[in-house]
Amino acid sequence: MALDEVDTPALVLDLDALERNLQRMADAVKGSGVRLRPHAKSHKCAEIARAQIAAGAVGVCCQKVSEAEALVAGGVADVLVTNEIVGKQKLARLARLVRQAKVGVLADDAGNVADLDAAARAEGVRIEVLVEIDVGAHRCGIEPGEPALALARRIAASRNLRFAGLHAYHGSAQHVRAPAQRRAAIAAAAEKATLTKTLIERAGIACETVTGAGTGTFMLESASRVYNEIQPGSYVFMDADYNRNVWEEGWPRFEQSLFVLATVMSAPAPDRAVLDAGLKASSVDSGLPQVHERPGVEYAKASDEHGVLKISAGTMAPTLGEKLLLVPGHCDPTVNLYNWFVCVRKRKVEALWPVTARGAVW
Amino acid sequence: MALDEVDTPALVLDLDALERNLQRMADAVKGSGVRLRPHAKSHKCAEIARAQIAAGAVGVCCQKVSEAEALVAGGVADVLVTNEIVGKQKLARLARLVRQAKVGVLADDAGNVADLDAAARAEGVRIEVLVEIDVGAHRCGIEPGEPALALARRIAASRNLRFAGLHAYHGSAQHVRAPAQRRAAIAAAAEKATLTKTLIERAGIACETVTGAGTGTFMLESASRVYNEIQPGSYVFMDADYNRNVWEEGWPRFEQSLFVLATVMSAPAPDRAVLDAGLKASSVDSGLPQVHERPGVEYAKASDEHGVLKISAGTMAPTLGEKLLLVPGHCDPTVNLYNWFVCVRKRKVEALWPVTARGAVW
Missing domain, CATH: 3.20.20.10 (Alanine racemase)
Structure with missing residues (x-):
């Protein structure tokens, strides 16, 4: 199954990026x-x-x-x-x-x-x-x-x-x-x-x-x-918050492997579109999610089940039904909202991993 | 079972207050x-x-x-x-x-x-x-x-x-x-x-x-x-956010019926205690939770699984193991974090109601 066929919102994990992150951490502590x-x-x-x-x-x-x-x-x-x-x-x-x-x-x-x-x-x-x-x-x-x-x-x-x-x-x-x-x-x-x-x-x-x-x-x-x-x-x-840290020279670089896949559910004006992923799909405690690899398209406002996108002038606007990847503001509470990771490799779904301890807060 | 025996964090619903809210809304629209x-x-x-x-x-x-x-x-x-x-x-x-x-x-x-x-x-x-x-x-x-x-x-x-x-x-x-x-x-x-x-x-x-x-x-x-x-x-x-609205004269008053029950898990200093309920137990998108009926005790900071309380001078500090009720900042995304409402009447547990559509965001 291709990533684009996955219904949204979905929590997506890029396995290649995950594996590189695991390896970089192992290398960093070795010896x-x-x-x-x-x-x-x-x-x-x-x-x-x-x-x-x-x-x-x-x-x-x-x-x-x-x-x-x-x-x-x-x-x-x-x-x-x-x-x-x-x-x-x-x-x-x-x-x-x-x-x-x-x-x-x-x-x-x-x-x-x-x-x-x-x-x-x-x-x-x-x-x-x-x-x-x-x-x-x-x-x-x-x-x-x-x-x-x-x-x-x-x-x-x-x-x-x-x-x-x-x-x-x-x-x-x-x-x-x-x-x-x-x-x-x-x-x-x-x-x-x-x-x-x-x-x-x-x-x-x-x-x-x-x-x-x-x-x-x-x-x-x-x-x-x-x-x-x-x-x-x-x-x-x-996540978006860790990406705002200034990383030191010589430190291992980790890649974004976690995303929320969302669909444009409304495109009512040239400068605005609305995603089907709001507060209940991506935690905003450390700031709003960021739109992945879509310059000029900004996630500007979250309500329970809506995410309002602001589209800069001169930017190709996302179309109704288009699916976008979001970088969550904070990975930990975002993961806790989902039952499954949809694990992909080169935009193909390879596995579903359960969030074993979702909601285990007691 | 008494409310104090419920393990924490738990989502608590006061049935008396809920029923009064239902009645007040019915009365408000009648006719x-x-x-x-x-x-x-x-x-x-x-x-x-x-x-x-x-x-x-x-x-x-x-x-x-x-x-x-x-x-x-x-x-x-x-x-x-x-x-x-x-x-x-x-x-x-x-x-x-x-x-x-x-x-x-x-x-x-x-x-x-x-x-x-x-x-x-x-x-x-x-x-x-x-x-x-x-x-x-x-x-x-x-x-x-x-x-x-x-x-x-x-x-x-x-x-x-x-x-x-x-x-x-x-x-x-x-x-x-x-x-x-x-x-x-x-x-x-x-x-x-x-x-x-x-x-x-x-x-x-x-x-x-x-x-x-x-x-x-x-x-x-x-x-x-x-x-x-x-x-x-x-x-x-x-919730805490709606409670900040100035209510109009003559409008029906609704009561707080939803709470998060939390336990003091650390009391390391006279002016500070820590609850076992953080971002994953009470959504903070509309502000931090409020401590219910404990003047001088303020929920000052949330991390994933901790809530730091600030205790004013002269206030009786909560003790280790004590259970407190929190008023969530925003009820909707807080409910979405839980599988069950623990329904109580006069601090006795009367029922467990499933959050039928928890996490149903797609």
Whole structure:
């Protein structure tokens, strides 16, 4: 089936571009001594997670217990939940999952560590726990230094838990546009991670893993000498927001592999056309989608199920029924809107991959 | 089961508030001679559509053929697709659906009218078509007046179509905050609708229905003397954006019935806590969610799976594991993220209603 025959809106994945992205990431980390553990919250797809592992990743990350369950059920054997897990039901499910796969989790609170220990005991398992430290994003995470050491001690002293290291992710640094500012943010994060790791090791506790990084900064964490695991996610797909980052000389370039295919459903004026893809087809939290390879045609406004295109004077206007590719503003929440990736190679449909963990937000 | 036992994030529907909203809308249109055809794109739920019809609605609207299919399969007998439908596959499905239910559709293009006619002929059915006119929103829709008359003539002359009237929806007027400006926008829309209706009737073509309106303006269309059908959707739920509209004296007040239940998963600092509900749990296209009945606690930042709360000095901070209700910024795309409404009455779970047409965007 040709791409043009696919009904719209559809989430389209260019397999050639995806495979080049996987290879470029594998090449980028090769020989660095840094393990790659890509973030599966971007794709929520066991098929892609397995491809990442086949390309050298040690496992994947995800954010939710339900995502971890879906990925493990899809054949992924090693999942780190890069999040705090709170509440009896979720803790019991997390502990149950440890029977089936290698599953790690974060903590930033002593009471939560006690709850994790109890859940592990009830299930008769041992859960791997990393301490999340706040390295500048001011979201979750305990303060680096002494507070983190105290929490590491508690984990190490819990019979049913294993202290596995530090989670030091600087989320807001990923989308800082200028390389110099990204460098400064990650240098500060690495310093906090180093300080905390040193303190913990001096206390006689092994600090096996220091993990963090995303698509915008992973080369910096890789070079830091303190991070030994990185968790970029968006590199498999890219999006309009990441495309606005200024990329550094010598960094691997990733290609746009993810698109929303949309149809022109109305062409009421020479300077305006309307696509059948709005807010429910492409997430706009990081800006509007961009029209792929159609200069002079701009996606100007989204409502629930409509996308209004502005057509510059002198541009050949898209015609009614024409199909266009959109580059989503933000890949992660856009993928979460769909049940399937329509996988294409040279505009021919080759496979349908389920978004295994679509909507798995609990 | 008590609401507090529901795992999070969850989409919560307060049935008492929902029922009061349904009643208030029924009361508002009673005796006006205007038919109520609520928009089901807000809830995508056959259960709610049937409740709206039981409360006096003549049927519902939706935006997509796939939504119409899901609603008809869920027992709704009268659906108006308030959108242009373009492409062979969709047109064939639309025509097929006419065998099972009363289904109408819009057109704003002569070529599309020919395609609709061909699809109806192929299926051996007659499709009801309304002409969409642009009354100020500048999205889809043909120009009012002569161009609309020409299109109505074409529909009326098509053997397998029936001209059913005008669609005159002013989308952008719904969220205009000030009553006077909303009044002006709908007065202008009504004038365009009147002019076009008169032209069509003078040409000897019956113009049965003039439909439009949303939750922000329906009292104005109802009073216009030209609209005889209204299609408000959000009134069943309300949201943070609609709550920012200044409501007019004497208009029915709708209550917030839709919430996202979220858990505090991290409380790392006295002025900050983090919820397990981010972009993938509550759409932020019309602004961030609001924390329900917790003054001093503000939802300040959303990432994929985290919501950062800012806690004012002197406010009792939410504790780890505490569950809070959020008012979504925009109800329609938030509902589309979930598979179920958790329906509660006085904080007890009474039912689970499927979001029948979740993700039905094609």
